[in-house]
Amino acid sequence: MLTAQENEQLTRVGAGTPMGELQRRYWHPIAAVEELKDSYTKRVRLLGEDLVLFRDRGGKLGLIAEFCPHRRASLAYGIPEMDGIRCPYHGWKFDATGACTDQPNEPAGSTFKDRVHASGYAVQALGGMVFAYLGPQPAPLLPKWDGFVAEGAIRHVGQAIVPCNWLQIMENSLDPVHTEWLHGHLQEFIEEKAEQAGTRYQISRHHLKIAFDEFPYGIYKRRLLAGASEESDDWRVGHPILFPNILAVGSGGGHLWKVHAYQMRVPMDDENTLHYWYMAYEPPAGVDVPPALLERTARYDFPYRDEAGEFRLNIVDAQDVMAWITQGRIAKRELEKLGTTDSGVILYRKMLQRELAKVARGEDPMGVIRSAAENDALSIPVERDKAHFTDGFESHMRRTQVQHSPFAQDLKRVFADFSRQRLAEKIPILNHA
Ligand code: FES
Numbered sequence: 001m002l003t004a005q006e007n008e009q010l011t012r013v014g015a016g017t018p019m020g021e022l023q024r025r026y027w028h029p030i031a032a033v034e035e036l037k038d039s040y041t042k043r044v045r046l047l048g049e050d051l052v053l054f055r056d057r058g059g060k061l062g063l064i065a066e067f068c069p070h071r072r073a074s075l076a077y078g079i080p081e082m083d084g085i086r087c088p089y090h091g092w093k094f095d096a097t098g099a100c101t102d103q104p105n106e107p108a109g110s111t112f113k114d115r116v117h118a119s120g121y122a123v124q125a126l127g128g129m130v131f132a133y134l135g136p137q138p139a140p141l142l143p144k145w146d147g148f149v150a151e152g153a154i155r156h157v158g159q160a161i162v163p164c165n166w167l168q169i170m171e172n173s174l175d176p177v178h179t180e181w182l183h184g185h186l187q188e189f190i191e192e193k194a195e196q197a198g199t200r201y202q203i204s205r206h207h208l209k210i211a212f213d214e215f216p217y218g219i220y221k222r223r224l225l226a227g228a229s230e231e232s233d234d235w236r237v238g239h240p241i242l243f244p245n246i247l248a249v250g251s252g253g254g255h256l257w258k259v260h261a262y263q264m265r266v267p268m269d270d271e272n273t274l275h276y277w278y279m280a281y282e283p284p285a286g287v288d289v290p291p292a293l294l295e296r297t298a299r300y301d302f303p304y305r306d307e308a309g310e311f312r313l314n315i316v317d318a319q320d321v322m323a324w325i326t327q328g329r330i331a332k333r334e335l336e337k338l339g340t341t342d343s344g345v346i347l348y349r350k351m352l353q354r355e356l357a358k359v360a361r362g363e364d365p366m367g368v369i370r371s372a373a374e375n376d377a378l379s380i381p382v383e384r385d386k387a388h389f390t391d392g393f394e395s396h397m398r399r400t401q402v403q404h405s406p407f408a409q410d411l412k413r414v415f416a417d418f419s420r421q422r423l424a425e426k427i428p429i430l431n432h433a
């Protein structure tokens with residue numbers, strides 16, 4: 001458990017707070033590139049700040065404070081120009097750095113505009129996503145995680161605003177045993193109630209042991225499930241959390257398709273988190289992928305609640321969201337009773353505290369990349385033959401929010417064609433099949 005004060009320190013993300021300063025040392029995803037295709041602006045709430053992401057008519061992206069320095073109207077309704085955006089109220093113009101470059105109704109020759117500046121932050125696009133950096137300059141490099149730079153991959157990204165603090169979402173990723181219950185026994189109970197007897201999954205398999213290894217970019221978590229060998233990818237390789245707020249998972253697909261899955265938890269403020277489920281599917285040579293699937297990173301909303309407002313508890317990702325939200329807006333860690341299986345959560349909290357101290361000393365925290373050579377060589381292994389998804393893509397689709405992607409049906413077709421062809425050639429689809 002943490003004291004109420006320690007909990008406060010690890011959860012608050014506003015400017016000037018210890019965790020707010022740590023989070024400001026990293027790039028955060030704030031939009032899919034395609035959101036700025038049909039619109040010139042998008043409201044962004046990030047680390048307690050209200051911002052506007054905009055595209056000017058020159059195609060340049062900017063991220064500046066939402067409320068105009070003049071009399072606080074919203075720049076989300078601004079008028080784009082070749083090199084900036086004008087406030088809709090009185091036409092003051094701002095460039096991508098937040099500098100005020102024109103005040104059309106001030107006297108000619110006035111230097112007033114030179115003394116007006118909105119907060120402006122760096123943005124960069126990668127893998128179909130737009131990332132923002134709110135910290136001190138010089139900004140570190142935007143990490144080239146495998147799935148964001150893989151050539152010829154099919155990409156899509158699900159999104160949900162989760163009304164709780166970012167930390168309880170991340171702690172879920174340091175807690176392997178929850179899968180056995182939340183995605184296993186609960187799933188079976190939901191099926192029992194729906195009279196879908198006879199589960200086809202083996203996700204409730206017991207954890208024989210779990211392990212956590214720190215590495216330069218975060219923590220690897222590993223699990224040995226009942227019936228699996230120590231040679232299984234789940235135990236031998238495991239999967240990492242990329243410090244501080246990304247989970248990287250390998251999801252089925254065997255060793256032929258390379259599937260990169262990232263769950264990115266972006267703190268909007270102390271009590272809300274923008275959650276992205278980003279997927280990149282790298283096809284093996286010879287797979288016929290419709291060009292439409294390669295042209296964009298499709299963004300979709302993940303409706304984790306049904307029409308009646310209840311959690312969709314037959315979907316793995318919604319099971320997680322239920323657990324996160326029901327812990328409260330900010331989980332009261334001073335009331336917890338941690339057990340032996342919480343060793344990953346404890347390790348992660350200790351790392352957060354250690355890295356907060358580094359930032360307070362003026363040092364870079366872990367995983368901040370400043371060397372291009374390091375960034376170009378960034379490759380983070382993840383498990384491939386995930387024991388959870390032994391029936392492959394069908395199961396992955398049915399059990400995750402991927403079923404809500406606009407690419408869902410096309411993906412299903414591509415995978416089905418691939419499987420048929422492989423079966424005809426008698427090549428196993430999963431290496432452990
Ligand atoms: S409020 Fe923006 S120009 Fe007046």
Ligand SMILES: [Fe+2]
Pocket residue numbers: 172178179182183320
């Ligand atoms: Fe989970």
